[in-house]
Amino acid sequence: MSATFRTLPLIAAVSLATQSLTVGAQQLEEVIVTAQKRAESLQDVPISVSAVQGEKIQDAGIPNMAALADYVPNLHIADAPVNTNIYMRGVGSGNNQGFEQSVGMYIDGVYMGRGRQYRAGFLDVERVEVLRGPQGTLFGRNTVAGAINITTASARAGDEFEGQIMASAESFDGRIVEGFVGGGLTDTLGARLAVKYRETDGFADNTFLGTPEGGVEELSYRLSLNWQPTDNLNVNFKYTQSDYERTGSTTTGKVFLTRDERNEFVPNRSAFADTAYSIMDVFYPGYKEQTGREFEVFKDNGFGRSQEDGIGIGINPDSSDNDLTNMVLNVDWQVGELTLTSVTGWSEYQYIDGADVDWLPLQFISRDDDQSFEQVSQEFRIASPGGEFFDYVAGFYYDQSDLEFDRQVAIDTNFDGLFPEFLSIVTPGNPPPEVLPQNLLFALTQGAYDMNQVARNHNYQLDSDSLAVFAQGTFNFTDTLRLTVGVRYTEENKDVISTQFLSDQNSGLLNPGDSYFLHLIQANSFNAYAYDFREERSTDALTPSFNLQWDVGDDSMLYASFSQGFKSGGFTAADDQNPGDLAPTAFPCAPNPDFTVDLDACYDLSNPNGDFEFGDEEVDAFELGGKHTLLDGGMTLNWALFYTEYTDLQTAIFEGLGFVVKNAAGSEIYGLEVDALWQATDNLRLGANFAYLDASYSDFDDGPCTAIQLDANPNCSIEQGNPLSGEPTLYASDYSASFFFDYIRPVGQMEFFAGGEVNYRDSFQSAGDNDPIDQIDAFTKTNLRLGLRSGDWEIMAYGRNIFDEEVFMQSYDTPVLAGSHSRYMDESAVFGARLKYTF
Numbered sequence: 001m002s003a004t005f006r007t008l009p010l011i012a013a014v015s016l017a018t019q020s021l022t023v024g025a026q027q028l029e030e031v032i033v034t035a036q037k038r039a040e041s042l043q044d045v046p047i048s049v050s051a052v053q054g055e056k057i058q059d060a061g062i063p064n065m066a067a068l069a070d071y072v073p074n075l076h077i078a079d080a081p082v083n084t085n086i087y088m089r090g091v092g093s094g095n096n097q098g099f100e101q102s103v104g105m106y107i108d109g110v111y112m113g114r115g116r117q118y119r120a121g122f123l124d125v126e127r128v129e130v131l132r133g134p135q136g137t138l139f140g141r142n143t144v145a146g147a148i149n150i151t152t153a154s155a156r157a158g159d160e161f162e163g164q165i166m167a168s169a170e171s172f173d174g175r176i177v178e179g180f181v182g183g184g185l186t187d188t189l190g191a192r193l194a195v196k197y198r199e200t201d202g203f204a205d206n207t208f209l210g211t212p213e214g215g216v217e218e219l220s221y222r223l224s225l226n227w228q229p230t231d232n233l234n235v236n237f238k239y240t241q242s243d244y245e246r247t248g249s250t251t252t253g254k255v256f257l258t259r260d261e262r263n264e265f266v267p268n269r270s271a272f273a274d275t276a277y278s279i280m281d282v283f284y285p286g287y288k289e290q291t292g293r294e295f296e297v298f299k300d301n302g303f304g305r306s307q308e309d310g311i312g313i314g315i316n317p318d319s320s321d322n323d324l325t326n327m328v329l330n331v332d333w334q335v336g337e338l339t340l341t342s343v344t345g346w347s348e349y350q351y352i353d354g355a356d357v358d359w360l361p362l363q364f365i366s367r368d369d370d371q372s373f374e375q376v377s378q379e380f381r382i383a384s385p386g387g388e389f390f391d392y393v394a395g396f397y398y399d400q401s402d403l404e405f406d407r408q409v410a411i412d413t414n415f416d417g418l419f420p421e422f423l424s425i426v427t428p429g430n431p432p433p434e435v436l437p438q439n440l441l442f443a444l445t446q447g448a449y450d451m452n453q454v455a456r457n458h459n460y461q462l463d464s465d466s467l468a469v470f471a472q473g474t475f476n477f478t479d480t481l482r483l484t485v486g487v488r489y490t491e492e493n494k495d496v497i498s499t500q501f502l503s504d505q506n507s508g509l510l511n512p513g514d515s516y517f518l519h520l521i522q523a524n525s526f527n528a529y530a531y532d533f534r535e536e537r538s539t540d541a542l543t544p545s546f547n548l549q550w551d552v553g554d555d556s557m558l559y560a561s562f563s564q565g566f567k568s569g570g571f572t573a574a575d576d577q578n579p580g581d582l583a584p585t586a587f588p589c590a591p592n593p594d595f596t597v598d599l600d601a602c603y604d605l606s607n608p609n610g611d612f613e614f615g616d617e618e619v620d621a622f623e624l625g626g627k628h629t630l631l632d633g634g635m636t637l638n639w640a641l642f643y644t645e646y647t648d649l650q651t652a653i654f655e656g657l658g659f660v661v662k663n664a665a666g667s668e669i670y671g672l673e674v675d676a677l678w679q680a681t682d683n684l685r686l687g688a689n690f691a692y693l694d695a696s697y698s699d700f701d702d703g704p705c706t707a708i709q710l711d712a713n714p715n716c717s718i719e720q721g722n723p724l725s726g727e728p729t730l731y732a733s734d735y736s737a738s739f740f741f742d743y744i745r746p747v748g749q750m751e752f753f754a755g756g757e758v759n760y761r762d763s764f765q766s767a768g769d770n771d772p773i774d775q776i777d778a779f780t781k782t783n784l785r786l787g788l789r790s791g792d793w794e795i796m797a798y799g800r801n802i803f804d805e806e807v808f809m810q811s812y813d814t815p816v817l818a819g820s821h822s823r824y825m826d827e828s829a830v831f832g833a834r835l836k837y838t839f
Helices: 003-019 054-059 065-071 115-119 259-265 271-283 415-426 440-444 516-526 707-712
Strands: 049-053 075-079 084-088 103-107 110-112 125-132 146-152 162-170 174-184 189-200 204-206 211-213 215-230 233-247 251-255 319-335 338-355 365-383 390-412 453-476 481-504 531-553 556-567 617-630 635-654 659-679 684-697 735-747 750-761 779-790 793-800 808-813 821-825 830-838
Touching (some): 049 054, 054 125, 065 075, 065 735, 075 808, 084 103, 084 115, 110 319, 110 338, 110 365, 115 338, 174 830, 271 415, 271 440, 440 516, 453 516, 481 516
Parallel strands (some): 103 146
Antiparallel strands (some): 075 084, 174 189, 189 215, 204 211, 215 233, 233 319, 251 821, 319 338, 338 365, 390 453, 453 481, 481 531, 531 556, 617 635, 635 659, 684 735, 735 750, 750 779, 779 793, 793 830, 808 821
């Protein structure tokens, strides 16, 4: 019997024993959520839900969803250099930009399906609900792992005007100013304006450039309007704008092979890898020692050897500039006893990223992304009043979205002048650099191809539309027993155009080049080709759900549920792929007499390979849980046992040269989640949560190969694969837990308060090939805050990660440098003070 199911009797025993306690505990405030599209008490909702109130988000200084994930068991959200990883219960979407997320995010009822939208900072939030497990009936699109339901503060007609302003100063020259003002303009019209500005220089020290790394500047604002012309009609409109800019990134090399190590582990490394390694040996012999230093990076960020000369490769330095806009119009109309709801949403974003993807002090490889996204959605719902024998919610949903991006990956084989200098040092007699080959390409082709920089340029356009009808009904058989049945039917259509051309200095890096050597080297060394793919696909799915709920007593409820979900397939957005009639890294084309090449006469540029399209992902989920209110309302104890099977799991995996997409055969996931909250006294509230998770691939014998396996056999992933059946899925910690406290005490005319959290996360795998080197070690982050408040004023001192633990969020193969690995750092210790005034 598994550890999870052995725990069930213990939970039941604890629940029953605690119910008998009637000591004079204080009562907790009721938590209202909308996890079932109705306003209900959290304790009445038969779903595994964690609800974090806006006041908690504000007091704990939680800036965004990535930081909030520390407080929620089995939830992992973390930025990375070029993507955002969002995983729940060991299931997520990886970093391929052709994916929608497996964990759907909804802001004021509007679906946000792209990982980039998770980067927007929190602003004037009322509540965040994290719904674990598939939520396919009511939330719909791509919620096979769960849903995050964010409700922002709303204007209210007729209310008195109120406002709040907060100003914080913290480590690394961090400054935060935020606040709101709002109230009734008339008896029927209300308005609210919220603004937040945040900046910091960054917590990592770039000892190569002599600058801080990972600095952030963010400005967000939201205008909310509320119109209530009658008692039966309520109209809410919200417009939100968020501008987020990051300078540099906190990615650093952490595993760098010595000469002896790479000769042992990657003896067949490419000429590009061997050259980069050798140049590092000569010019930066202390780099391996550098990788062991905490909160330091040693990289050029695309500037080369001198920032004064500007960008040496690519279009942008290592940075990220994001503009996100959301609008929602929500109309609730009471018609008799029925409630009609319309939710109209519009969202868009644009971002420009630059990434120094070799993460070395070399001007070597850069990646630039310029992406835009726009989505329009409409949902109509009808809901019964509740309290009848049969209660129901039914509706219709439609959305249409357009995604487009341009990407350039550029390679400098002159290494900003280091290549000829390197040859001068290692060549007998030390001839001057200017008489030697100026770049690696000249050396590889024996002088036939002399280009310092080459690039591939990828354009991707994806048009998607989705429509669905759904219904959920509850049969209230008795006052204590009810059965909820739901179903959703979905149709989705996608059209894609994915094109790529190769370029060099002769053509200009933004224009197609026709050099035979350019195409030969890009194919042989990087599996990069020119192509022009145009495809379309359609899919549909019927996903049911069942939930049986039994009120054991006035303060205790048990439930059992089964649900199905699906996430539609699509088309990979990876640029490093070969057209379908070519073997990987093969280039059978013959050169023209002038060493140009006619690609159309050599292969079919419009024929994608088998990895270009990926299929639907499906899930069957079983859950057994209980929610208990104990100690006369002074404690809540909620728990859930779950078992989930995924088939055709969509995975995006880095294979040394680039990313590929696979539908893994399947995964099995089971576990336990427990949340407890106790109002111990009038002054002290304690809380804890715990999760156990066993998430593994059930049948994945053709998984991606590690860098060392690929060195031994370049066709490893094609011929036999890396057997990963039984291995853990990504970002699936066996254990995670949080403990928190909030304490208040009167001090004269003032009030002293203190609070804190200890958040623990067990080790997890962060690379799709399950290379042991990329496993992230377990970590604990501790936060603390204390302060005084009196009337309208409050002053607080705080610290995040106060013990300065170095935490990594992702580890992966360093591109091209086979055998080496890089990691993305999370925030170091941050200390600050905040002043708040409410009026």
